[in-house]
Amino acid sequence: MGDPKDFQFNLPAAARPGVHSLHEKIxxxxxxxxxxxxxxxxEAAASAIRTIVIHATAGSSTEGAVSVVAARRASFHWLVADEDEAAHGDFVWATAPESRAAWHVRNTCFHPDVYNGARRVNDWSLGIEIVNAQRGGDGFSDWQLQATAQIVRYAWAKYSNLAxxxxxxxxxxxxxxDPGSRFPWEKFEALVLLDQCLRTTNNV
Ligand SMILES: [Zn+2]
Structure with missing residues:
Protein backbone atom coordinates (compact mmCIF):
# COMPACT_ATOMS: atom_id res chain seq x y z
CA MET A 1 0.00 0.00 0.00
CA GLY A 2 1.06 3.56 -0.50
CA ASP A 3 2.07 6.31 1.85
CA PRO A 4 -1.01 8.20 3.11
CA LYS A 5 0.94 11.47 2.84
CA ASP A 6 0.87 10.98 -0.94
CA PHE A 7 -2.84 10.27 -1.22
CA GLN A 8 -4.37 12.77 -3.62
CA PHE A 9 -6.14 12.72 -6.93
CA ASN A 10 -7.88 15.48 -8.82
CA LEU A 11 -11.30 15.50 -10.42
CA PRO A 12 -11.19 16.40 -14.14
CA ALA A 13 -13.87 18.95 -14.94
CA ALA A 14 -14.65 17.21 -18.22
CA ALA A 15 -15.64 14.03 -16.37
CA ARG A 16 -17.95 15.68 -13.86
CA PRO A 17 -21.03 13.52 -13.40
CA GLY A 18 -24.57 14.77 -13.74
CA VAL A 19 -26.81 14.42 -10.72
CA HIS A 20 -25.57 11.61 -8.52
CA SER A 21 -27.77 10.51 -5.65
CA LEU A 22 -26.54 9.46 -2.25
CA HIS A 23 -28.08 6.90 0.07
CA GLU A 24 -27.59 8.79 3.33
CA LYS A 25 -29.45 9.09 6.60
CA ILE A 26 -29.12 11.90 9.10
CA GLU A 43 -18.34 31.71 1.10
CA ALA A 44 -21.52 29.81 0.18
CA ALA A 45 -20.94 26.09 -0.14
CA ALA A 46 -22.15 26.02 -3.75
CA SER A 47 -19.01 27.87 -4.84
CA ALA A 48 -16.73 27.35 -1.82
CA ILE A 49 -16.27 23.58 -1.95
CA ARG A 50 -12.90 22.74 -3.54
CA THR A 51 -11.76 19.62 -1.71
CA ILE A 52 -12.92 16.43 -0.04
CA VAL A 53 -10.76 15.12 2.80
CA ILE A 54 -10.73 11.38 3.57
CA HIS A 55 -10.29 10.38 7.22
CA ALA A 56 -10.37 7.18 9.23
CA THR A 57 -11.55 7.29 12.81
CA ALA A 58 -8.88 5.19 14.56
CA GLY A 59 -11.82 3.78 16.49
CA SER A 60 -14.22 0.90 16.17
CA SER A 61 -17.71 2.41 16.14
CA THR A 62 -20.00 5.07 14.76
CA GLU A 63 -20.98 6.06 18.28
CA GLY A 64 -17.37 6.58 19.27
CA ALA A 65 -16.82 8.85 16.27
CA VAL A 66 -19.98 10.82 16.93
CA SER A 67 -18.99 11.36 20.56
CA VAL A 68 -16.28 13.80 19.46
CA VAL A 69 -18.92 15.87 17.67
CA ALA A 70 -21.08 15.98 20.77
CA ALA A 71 -18.02 17.07 22.76
CA ARG A 72 -17.40 19.88 20.23
CA ARG A 73 -13.86 18.67 19.59
CA ALA A 74 -14.28 17.89 15.91
CA SER A 75 -16.85 17.33 13.20
CA PHE A 76 -17.23 15.96 9.67
CA HIS A 77 -19.97 15.73 7.07
CA TRP A 78 -20.36 11.99 6.60
CA LEU A 79 -19.47 8.82 8.41
CA VAL A 80 -19.05 5.41 6.77
CA ALA A 81 -19.89 2.58 9.16
CA ASP A 82 -17.70 -0.39 10.05
CA GLU A 83 -18.40 -3.95 8.95
CA ASP A 84 -20.17 -4.98 12.14
CA GLU A 85 -22.61 -2.06 12.18
CA ALA A 86 -26.17 -2.09 10.84
CA ALA A 87 -25.63 0.77 8.38
CA HIS A 88 -22.78 -1.11 6.68
CA GLY A 89 -23.87 -2.29 3.28
CA ASP A 90 -26.88 0.00 3.30
CA PHE A 91 -26.36 3.75 3.79
CA VAL A 92 -23.89 6.40 4.99
CA TRP A 93 -24.52 8.72 7.92
CA ALA A 94 -24.86 12.44 7.29
CA THR A 95 -23.37 14.03 10.40
CA ALA A 96 -23.27 17.78 9.62
CA PRO A 97 -24.87 20.09 7.03
CA GLU A 98 -22.75 20.55 3.91
CA SER A 99 -23.50 24.26 4.15
CA ARG A 100 -21.43 24.46 7.36
CA ALA A 101 -17.65 24.17 7.73
CA ALA A 102 -16.92 21.06 9.77
CA TRP A 103 -13.83 20.90 11.99
CA HIS A 104 -11.77 18.08 10.54
CA VAL A 105 -8.43 19.71 9.55
CA ARG A 106 -6.34 22.16 11.60
CA ASN A 107 -6.57 25.71 10.27
CA THR A 108 -2.79 26.02 9.87
CA CYS A 109 -2.55 22.95 7.61
CA PHE A 110 -2.14 23.13 3.86
CA HIS A 111 -0.57 21.44 0.86
CA PRO A 112 0.68 23.35 -2.20
CA ASP A 113 -1.15 20.96 -4.53
CA VAL A 114 -4.49 21.44 -2.80
CA TYR A 115 -6.30 24.66 -3.75
CA ASN A 116 -2.97 26.45 -4.27
CA GLY A 117 -1.84 25.91 -0.71
CA ALA A 118 -4.69 27.83 0.89
CA ARG A 119 -5.09 27.61 4.66
CA ARG A 120 -8.31 27.15 6.61
CA VAL A 121 -9.13 23.96 4.72
CA ASN A 122 -12.38 23.46 6.62
CA ASP A 123 -13.87 26.58 5.05
CA TRP A 124 -13.63 25.09 1.55
CA SER A 125 -13.83 21.35 2.11
CA LEU A 126 -16.06 18.45 3.00
CA GLY A 127 -14.89 15.76 5.42
CA ILE A 128 -15.63 12.03 5.34
CA GLU A 129 -14.80 9.76 8.28
CA ILE A 130 -14.54 6.00 7.73
CA VAL A 131 -14.82 3.83 10.82
CA ASN A 132 -11.58 1.86 10.91
CA ALA A 133 -9.24 0.98 13.76
CA GLN A 134 -6.12 1.80 11.69
CA ARG A 135 -4.23 -0.95 13.49
CA GLY A 136 -3.94 -4.70 13.60
CA GLY A 137 -5.65 -6.42 10.71
CA ASP A 138 -8.52 -4.00 10.27
CA GLY A 139 -8.84 -3.46 6.55
CA PHE A 140 -11.42 -1.48 4.64
CA SER A 141 -14.37 -3.38 3.22
CA ASP A 142 -15.33 -3.13 -0.43
CA TRP A 143 -18.56 -1.51 0.64
CA GLN A 144 -16.71 1.14 2.68
CA LEU A 145 -14.66 2.01 -0.40
CA GLN A 146 -17.69 2.05 -2.68
CA ALA A 147 -19.79 4.07 -0.24
CA THR A 148 -17.00 6.63 0.18
CA ALA A 149 -16.59 6.85 -3.58
CA GLN A 150 -20.32 7.38 -3.92
CA ILE A 151 -20.15 10.35 -1.53
CA VAL A 152 -17.36 11.86 -3.63
CA ARG A 153 -19.33 11.44 -6.85
CA TYR A 154 -22.42 12.93 -5.24
CA ALA A 155 -20.40 15.99 -4.18
CA TRP A 156 -18.53 16.19 -7.49
CA ALA A 157 -21.86 16.41 -9.33
CA LYS A 158 -23.18 19.01 -6.88
CA TYR A 159 -20.21 21.37 -6.38
CA SER A 160 -18.82 22.79 -9.58
CA ASN A 161 -15.52 23.93 -8.02
CA LEU A 162 -14.74 20.61 -6.34
CA ALA A 163 -11.36 19.57 -7.74
CA ASP A 178 -5.29 8.67 8.26
CA PRO A 179 -6.84 6.97 6.44
CA GLY A 180 -3.70 4.85 6.87
CA SER A 181 -1.42 2.77 4.69
CA ARG A 182 -4.00 -0.03 4.48
CA PHE A 183 -6.43 2.21 2.62
CA PRO A 184 -6.28 1.16 -1.07
CA TRP A 185 -6.08 4.64 -2.53
CA GLU A 186 -5.65 3.63 -6.18
CA LYS A 187 -8.64 1.31 -6.02
CA PHE A 188 -10.65 4.09 -4.41
CA GLU A 189 -9.58 6.56 -7.10
CA ALA A 190 -10.78 4.14 -9.78
CA LEU A 191 -14.13 3.77 -8.04
CA VAL A 192 -14.56 7.54 -8.10
CA LEU A 193 -13.29 8.26 -11.60
CA LEU A 194 -14.74 5.19 -13.32
CA ASP A 195 -18.12 5.34 -11.57
CA GLN A 196 -18.14 1.82 -10.23
CA CYS A 197 -20.27 2.93 -7.32
CA LEU A 198 -22.88 0.79 -5.67
CA ARG A 199 -26.32 1.28 -7.09
CA THR A 200 -28.49 1.79 -4.07
CA THR A 201 -32.22 1.71 -3.75
CA ASN A 202 -32.95 5.42 -3.75
CA ASN A 203 -31.09 6.28 -6.92
CA VAL A 204 -32.99 8.70 -9.11
ZN1 LIG B 1 -8.43 12.68 10.09
Whole structure:
Protein backbone atom coordinates (compact mmCIF):
# COMPACT_ATOMS: atom_id res chain seq x y z
CA MET A 1 0.00 0.00 0.00
CA GLY A 2 1.06 3.56 -0.50
CA ASP A 3 2.07 6.31 1.85
CA PRO A 4 -1.01 8.20 3.11
CA LYS A 5 0.94 11.47 2.84
CA ASP A 6 0.87 10.98 -0.94
CA PHE A 7 -2.84 10.27 -1.22
CA GLN A 8 -4.37 12.77 -3.62
CA PHE A 9 -6.14 12.72 -6.93
CA ASN A 10 -7.88 15.48 -8.82
CA LEU A 11 -11.30 15.50 -10.42
CA PRO A 12 -11.19 16.40 -14.14
CA ALA A 13 -13.87 18.95 -14.94
CA ALA A 14 -14.65 17.21 -18.22
CA ALA A 15 -15.64 14.03 -16.37
CA ARG A 16 -17.95 15.68 -13.86
CA PRO A 17 -21.03 13.52 -13.40
CA GLY A 18 -24.57 14.77 -13.74
CA VAL A 19 -26.81 14.42 -10.72
CA HIS A 20 -25.57 11.61 -8.52
CA SER A 21 -27.77 10.51 -5.65
CA LEU A 22 -26.54 9.46 -2.25
CA HIS A 23 -28.08 6.90 0.07
CA GLU A 24 -27.59 8.79 3.33
CA LYS A 25 -29.45 9.09 6.60
CA ILE A 26 -29.12 11.90 9.10
CA UNK A 27 -27.43 10.80 12.31
CA UNK A 28 -29.72 12.46 14.85
CA UNK A 29 -27.19 12.89 17.65
CA UNK A 30 -24.45 14.24 15.40
CA UNK A 31 -26.86 16.52 13.56
CA UNK A 32 -28.19 17.92 16.83
CA UNK A 33 -24.63 18.70 17.97
CA UNK A 34 -23.52 20.13 14.63
CA UNK A 35 -24.50 23.79 15.27
CA UNK A 36 -22.00 23.88 18.14
CA UNK A 37 -19.28 21.88 16.44
CA UNK A 38 -19.21 23.53 12.99
CA UNK A 39 -18.76 27.09 11.68
CA UNK A 40 -20.41 29.27 9.07
CA UNK A 41 -18.58 29.14 5.74
CA UNK A 42 -17.22 32.54 4.64
CA GLU A 43 -18.34 31.71 1.10
CA ALA A 44 -21.52 29.81 0.18
CA ALA A 45 -20.94 26.09 -0.14
CA ALA A 46 -22.15 26.02 -3.75
CA SER A 47 -19.01 27.87 -4.84
CA ALA A 48 -16.73 27.35 -1.82
CA ILE A 49 -16.27 23.58 -1.95
CA ARG A 50 -12.90 22.74 -3.54
CA THR A 51 -11.76 19.62 -1.71
CA ILE A 52 -12.92 16.43 -0.04
CA VAL A 53 -10.76 15.12 2.80
CA ILE A 54 -10.73 11.38 3.57
CA HIS A 55 -10.29 10.38 7.22
CA ALA A 56 -10.37 7.18 9.23
CA THR A 57 -11.55 7.29 12.81
CA ALA A 58 -8.88 5.19 14.56
CA GLY A 59 -11.82 3.78 16.49
CA SER A 60 -14.22 0.90 16.17
CA SER A 61 -17.71 2.41 16.14
CA THR A 62 -20.00 5.07 14.76
CA GLU A 63 -20.98 6.06 18.28
CA GLY A 64 -17.37 6.58 19.27
CA ALA A 65 -16.82 8.85 16.27
CA VAL A 66 -19.98 10.82 16.93
CA SER A 67 -18.99 11.36 20.56
CA VAL A 68 -16.28 13.80 19.46
CA VAL A 69 -18.92 15.87 17.67
CA ALA A 70 -21.08 15.98 20.77
CA ALA A 71 -18.02 17.07 22.76
CA ARG A 72 -17.40 19.88 20.23
CA ARG A 73 -13.86 18.67 19.59
CA ALA A 74 -14.28 17.89 15.91
CA SER A 75 -16.85 17.33 13.20
CA PHE A 76 -17.23 15.96 9.67
CA HIS A 77 -19.97 15.73 7.07
CA TRP A 78 -20.36 11.99 6.60
CA LEU A 79 -19.47 8.82 8.41
CA VAL A 80 -19.05 5.41 6.77
CA ALA A 81 -19.89 2.58 9.16
CA ASP A 82 -17.70 -0.39 10.05
CA GLU A 83 -18.40 -3.95 8.95
CA ASP A 84 -20.17 -4.98 12.14
CA GLU A 85 -22.61 -2.06 12.18
CA ALA A 86 -26.17 -2.09 10.84
CA ALA A 87 -25.63 0.77 8.38
CA HIS A 88 -22.78 -1.11 6.68
CA GLY A 89 -23.87 -2.29 3.28
CA ASP A 90 -26.88 0.00 3.30
CA PHE A 91 -26.36 3.75 3.79
CA VAL A 92 -23.89 6.40 4.99
CA TRP A 93 -24.52 8.72 7.92
CA ALA A 94 -24.86 12.44 7.29
CA THR A 95 -23.37 14.03 10.40
CA ALA A 96 -23.27 17.78 9.62
CA PRO A 97 -24.87 20.09 7.03
CA GLU A 98 -22.75 20.55 3.91
CA SER A 99 -23.50 24.26 4.15
CA ARG A 100 -21.43 24.46 7.36
CA ALA A 101 -17.65 24.17 7.73
CA ALA A 102 -16.92 21.06 9.77
CA TRP A 103 -13.83 20.90 11.99
CA HIS A 104 -11.77 18.08 10.54
CA VAL A 105 -8.43 19.71 9.55
CA ARG A 106 -6.34 22.16 11.60
CA ASN A 107 -6.57 25.71 10.27
CA THR A 108 -2.79 26.02 9.87
CA CYS A 109 -2.55 22.95 7.61
CA PHE A 110 -2.14 23.13 3.86
CA HIS A 111 -0.57 21.44 0.86
CA PRO A 112 0.68 23.35 -2.20
CA ASP A 113 -1.15 20.96 -4.53
CA VAL A 114 -4.49 21.44 -2.80
CA TYR A 115 -6.30 24.66 -3.75
CA ASN A 116 -2.97 26.45 -4.27
CA GLY A 117 -1.84 25.91 -0.71
CA ALA A 118 -4.69 27.83 0.89
CA ARG A 119 -5.09 27.61 4.66
CA ARG A 120 -8.31 27.15 6.61
CA VAL A 121 -9.13 23.96 4.72
CA ASN A 122 -12.38 23.46 6.62
CA ASP A 123 -13.87 26.58 5.05
CA TRP A 124 -13.63 25.09 1.55
CA SER A 125 -13.83 21.35 2.11
CA LEU A 126 -16.06 18.45 3.00
CA GLY A 127 -14.89 15.76 5.42
CA ILE A 128 -15.63 12.03 5.34
CA GLU A 129 -14.80 9.76 8.28
CA ILE A 130 -14.54 6.00 7.73
CA VAL A 131 -14.82 3.83 10.82
CA ASN A 132 -11.58 1.86 10.91
CA ALA A 133 -9.24 0.98 13.76
CA GLN A 134 -6.12 1.80 11.69
CA ARG A 135 -4.23 -0.95 13.49
CA GLY A 136 -3.94 -4.70 13.60
CA GLY A 137 -5.65 -6.42 10.71
CA ASP A 138 -8.52 -4.00 10.27
CA GLY A 139 -8.84 -3.46 6.55
CA PHE A 140 -11.42 -1.48 4.64
CA SER A 141 -14.37 -3.38 3.22
CA ASP A 142 -15.33 -3.13 -0.43
CA TRP A 143 -18.56 -1.51 0.64
CA GLN A 144 -16.71 1.14 2.68
CA LEU A 145 -14.66 2.01 -0.40
CA GLN A 146 -17.69 2.05 -2.68
CA ALA A 147 -19.79 4.07 -0.24
CA THR A 148 -17.00 6.63 0.18
CA ALA A 149 -16.59 6.85 -3.58
CA GLN A 150 -20.32 7.38 -3.92
CA ILE A 151 -20.15 10.35 -1.53
CA VAL A 152 -17.36 11.86 -3.63
CA ARG A 153 -19.33 11.44 -6.85
CA TYR A 154 -22.42 12.93 -5.24
CA ALA A 155 -20.40 15.99 -4.18
CA TRP A 156 -18.53 16.19 -7.49
CA ALA A 157 -21.86 16.41 -9.33
CA LYS A 158 -23.18 19.01 -6.88
CA TYR A 159 -20.21 21.37 -6.38
CA SER A 160 -18.82 22.79 -9.58
CA ASN A 161 -15.52 23.93 -8.02
CA LEU A 162 -14.74 20.61 -6.34
CA ALA A 163 -11.36 19.57 -7.74
CA UNK A 164 -9.31 17.62 -5.17
CA UNK A 165 -9.67 14.43 -3.13
CA UNK A 166 -6.98 14.09 -0.46
CA UNK A 167 -6.09 12.23 2.71
CA UNK A 168 -5.96 13.95 6.07
CA UNK A 169 -2.33 12.78 6.23
CA UNK A 170 -1.45 14.83 3.14
CA UNK A 171 -2.69 18.02 4.77
CA UNK A 172 -1.31 17.32 8.26
CA UNK A 173 1.64 14.95 7.73
CA UNK A 174 3.33 15.69 11.06
CA UNK A 175 0.31 14.75 13.15
CA UNK A 176 -1.93 12.48 11.10
CA UNK A 177 -1.62 9.27 9.10
CA ASP A 178 -5.29 8.67 8.26
CA PRO A 179 -6.84 6.97 6.44
CA GLY A 180 -3.70 4.85 6.87
CA SER A 181 -1.42 2.77 4.69
CA ARG A 182 -4.00 -0.03 4.48
CA PHE A 183 -6.43 2.21 2.62
CA PRO A 184 -6.28 1.16 -1.07
CA TRP A 185 -6.08 4.64 -2.53
CA GLU A 186 -5.65 3.63 -6.18
CA LYS A 187 -8.64 1.31 -6.02
CA PHE A 188 -10.65 4.09 -4.41
CA GLU A 189 -9.58 6.56 -7.10
CA ALA A 190 -10.78 4.14 -9.78
CA LEU A 191 -14.13 3.77 -8.04
CA VAL A 192 -14.56 7.54 -8.10
CA LEU A 193 -13.29 8.26 -11.60
CA LEU A 194 -14.74 5.19 -13.32
CA ASP A 195 -18.12 5.34 -11.57
CA GLN A 196 -18.14 1.82 -10.23
CA CYS A 197 -20.27 2.93 -7.32
CA LEU A 198 -22.88 0.79 -5.67
CA ARG A 199 -26.32 1.28 -7.09
CA THR A 200 -28.49 1.79 -4.07
CA THR A 201 -32.22 1.71 -3.75
CA ASN A 202 -32.95 5.42 -3.75
CA ASN A 203 -31.09 6.28 -6.92
CA VAL A 204 -32.99 8.70 -9.11
ZN1 LIG B 1 -8.43 12.68 10.09
Missing amino acids: HAAAWAAAPGSTSARP HVVSHARLDPDRRT
